[in-house]
Amino acid sequence: MNAFLQYILYLAVLVALAIPLGAYIQKVMDGEKTVLSGVLTPCENVIYRIMHVQKDEQMSWKKYLLSVLAFSGIGLVFLFLLQLLQGVLPGNPQHLPGVKWDLSFNTAVSFVTNTNWQAYSGESTLSYLSQALGLTVQNFVSAATGIAVLFAMIRGFLRVKTQGLGSFWVDLTRCTLYVLLPLNLIISLCLVGGGVIQNLKPAQSVPLLEPIAVSAEGEIIDGAVIDAEAGTVTLDGQPLKGAQIITEQFVPMGPAASQVAIKQTGTNGGGYMGVNSAHPLENPNPFTNLFEMISLLLIPAALCFSFGRSIKNRKQGIAIFMAMFLCLVLALGVVALNEQLATPQLMQGGAVDVSAVEQAGGNMEGKEARFGIAASSTWAVFTTAASNGSVNSMHDSYTPLGGMIPMLLMQLGEVVFGGVGCGLYGMLAFAILTVFIAGLMVGRTPEFLCKKIEPYEMKWAVLVCLATPIAILAGSGIAALLPQVADSLGNPGAHGLSEILYAYSSAGGNNGSAFAGFNANTVFLNVSLGLVMLFVRFLPIVGTLAIAGSLAGKKKIAATAGTLSTTNAMFVFLLIVIVLLVGALSFFPALALGPVAEFFQSIA
Template sequence: MGNAILQYTVYVGILILLAIPLGKYIKNIMEGNYTILSRWLLPVEKGIYAVLHIDREEQMTWKQYAAAVFVFSLLGILTVFLLQIQQAHLAGNPQHLPNVSWDLAFNTAVSFVTNTDWQAYTGEATLSYLTQFAGLTVQNFVSAATGIAVLFALIRGFIKVKEQGLGNFWVDMTRIIIYILLPLNIVLAFFLVGGGVIQNMHAAETVPLVEPIAVNSDGTVITGAQIDRETGKVTLHGKNIDTAVVVTKQFIPMGPAASQVAIKQSGTNGGGFMGVNAAHPLENPTPFTNLLEMLSILLIPAALCFTFGYSVKNKKQGIAIFAAMFICLIMAVGIMAVSEQAGTSQLVQHGSVNITMVDQAGGNMEGKESRFGIASSVVWAAFTTAASNGSVNSMLDSYTPLGGFIAMLQMQLGEVIFGGVGCGLYGMLAFAILTVFIAGLMIGRTPEFLGKKIEPYEMKWAALICLATPMVILIGSGIAAMVPSVPASLGNTGARGFSELLYTYSSVGGNNGSAFAGFNANTPFVNISTSLIMLVSRFLPIWGTLAIAGSLAGKKKIAVTAGTLSTTNSMFVFLLIMVVLLIGALSFFPALALGPLAEFFGTIR
């Protein structure tokens, strides 16, 4: 137990130590200040402006900024879609993989452009190298940059006084990519390659197994089977199994994985190069690479909290927002850790499974990699569902009911417990505006936040941003539950089956992308319905955030008085957490009661 607690403490401690200086660096980049990389990258930045005819001094109104975001994203969807439906005729396809069906191609294109990275396919068996790195990896960069750019448009709304301009989307994107994302991910990819993650353009290989295995006709391994290497006969407990198939070779995928793995984590994207994502030994081979990838998931979202404080010249405000997110994350990690370490009464019945921590990880190890154990698996699951990052290093469908419940709830809260790069913070700021309004009503004062008066216009958009995720998740999962083909695709029945369905639509609705497994998501209805949900849950909050930013930028600053509600003290942090949890509880408790909570109470004996 002590070792597990030490691991949790180390993960969180390193995250905070790295986030603070990175937050200040990002603030200097977005303000155009000279930094350590300016000497080499400033000529590149100016060259991009010259080639693309970008006026770095141009200021966009919120509607112009939003139009640029939407047009750019639409072009991204079209590009990734075309790459997939034509990949059989393009280079960079050593496996000679066929074209992707139109519905899956559309779903994947929307998924990566919206920073969701939901994958209804097996990466190494479906997409060519060209599609992976020219389509998906590029979108991992630009979708992450889009979220950060929108956040800075909102920050400028708080800073500016009686102005209309929120900056230039094209300038913001250029700076974010070349000064922040590219340098960070070049370094991260370098260390990942050193740690054993593959990075090549070789075709996949087939290699002999050290020991042959016997499988049934459906591919299930026959545990305990004896194989006669000379005759090829398979026996189990002395009986011949004539239908068994002896497997002597293994398929080993190759490709440019490290470059995609780096940005999929640091950009809170999550789409795996391999089908089993970060559980694959060539995508996440060791505890060292696991630590690097896990820290990179929350590094930029955590740093942006401090960036926000530095930018609005109120460091305490950034710390307060960080504290609210951090407390929620720690609670999530704690509940998941205790639940997975304790297991369930069914797991230990009759002493058939030893879940003690004597000389082993103990607890519920089903679906978890032995090289990571429970501590690293739980922290990863908590980090990825707190951020809008869908990568997994363990099978979430094998978690205990409460463990799966917490993972699901973090997404349903709107991915604001750090959340995706940029989008998590502007989502939390919408909750902060809502909290200020509620607190203002309680004390009879006009709500103010960072010197700007919060009026009905901002409140309407803030409420819509906060309710966008619950709205699309509940409507989408409700409709899906009534479509006969959807329940038929579930791997389980009852409460567990409903959890699989609810998790799927929570994942896409929260722009997360992780999967509960046990659900065949690659059907035309699911592909199209989840695509529409991803589009709404990504771009409705963006539109609302930019509308709020435009309104705030046009307002005057209000002087702080003795009666001004403090938004940096512990009381505000508490109120902010309660508002976030209250909206999540009111929105999702009935659905959660039918899924993970019903399953949890069913396991109590």
């Protein structure tokens, strides 16, 4: 019952905060006056003067797209060079060397595309300058880019016989200045108050309360008797040669809270620490865990309500929200149930007590004791639904079906809320596909939001919907054939295939989370995953803006008795079915060979 109430609380808080934030975002992006206008409007105007931007410029979809690509390309090159040269740049108290070229490429692509896949440990690889000037900046602007493209598409539905979709530079500025900066300032202060570190100190070495012994391979030797003064280690009365006594611990420092806030709200996910929000200095307690977890879906959920308000049809925004929300609840139920019940191996012979009496129970492998199963399962679902990728537990240790659902959420094309902006415009592409299929069934020209949906829009909508399956299946299929990739696996058999599939699903779903048993820091994987991230980020942007430009040039069609309602329960059901048909069925053979096969092995 306690776990059930936690799930209800998390979902209720999310909806309660998303509704007013959605109203605020709509006012900001539509240029209306807000509570911060008196303070921020002068700053906004100064930015336009410095950038030589015309506030009322109306870009065609091609010019808008060119601006997006140019801005992202410059950011990619800058971040790539910043990592290569960090060894000779300031802001590097640990004196870390420059990052090798393939990892620099992968990381630059990852953060520019709002994916934040990390094949490294941040605290031991990147300097404070690289983290703050490179990663944190991209966390802000890549998120703002997704929201800007969404509102360009919204204007495509609203405008009649025109080519103007607004200015990308204005949209980028408003989103960053009015939404992301104030929101993350508040969250950063709350996180610092909760114990997340925020400083510029070099890493510290602190003495352990008790020394530990490790083998030559770096593994902790359980049951060893340590004589620190004599420097000897014995096990069962026998001296161990090659064993090393560890008396100090490395404690990373740095500006973590400011990056943690935007990594959550911007659906970025890149952790300041290698183990992300499972690290006690990045996510120390249930208070910070709640803040960080709700932040995962806050803006994506709010944008559904912004969409309804912007198009002057709040029922449409609620319908899209309900389609996403129902998928989220279903996914959360499956993961929670499987993690609470654990696996037959854990229950075998009563060796592990999986009951929930006065303990978390279930499958606690890979989960933090301070969070338990409820908070860990919720985070796993929220982060993969949001295309965020931050974690507070190790997904590699989840049960077969519990680990499959986060994988499937990414494979659906990040449309169950998804990334900020990109999740909603991806779902709108599925909505266009839905009304087209429904129109074929009744023999009527499909319409959506009073605009005719014709072959041009359909072609681009199909590409937007299929970009994720194409990239994931092609990438993981090629990788599975290479012996060098097999050497990177942490497990053999079905679980090993799941590790490969999860990695490419994470990159192809603009997510960034990992199974944590897969060593992806090789030249082939860094480059191939980077190419997948580029493909899946920018092909949907091209398609979305092309659809927006086409719709803006059309006239509005009056609704009649034969017009398909896109705000009722039937449309919500059809939309969910189409999402599952395109996403789930595309990946069924791969899932059957990976997590499904592992599930049947576990019960055999």
